[in-house]
Amino acid sequence: MTLIERVFALSPSIRYVAVYRDGRLSSAQRPGLANASAGESDKYEELLVNPTLLTLARRRGEIDCGGLEYLVIRYGSFFEIVREIPGGHLSVGVEPGVDPLALIEPLRAAVAE
Secondary structure (H helix, E strand, C coil): CCHHHHCCCCCCEEEEEEECCCCCEEEEEEECCCCCHHHHHHHHHHHHHHHHHHHHHHHHHHHHHHCCCCEECCCCCCCCEEEEEEEEEEEEEECCCCCCHHHHHEEEEEEHH
């Protein structure tokens, strides 16, 4: 089972999963989503925005905050959880009515498999 499949299996509240690793982007979203973002927009978020946010937050965290574990972004239509993985990052879109922090440990386990 791929990392994307393992993440989707964690909860029906997961809308979107992207894995950017070693210069390759793989992503998928649940079919029939309301307020889904455009695929081209998602691509640039994964190639430009999320790596930049992770770099900035990690560098800040390394100064005197004990590092960086993950970022949670609240967009108007969903939450986005972004965390570094070996060789890149994992990005997970979550329905707005769900507590994204409840998915942090299950995501950590899915990445570790």
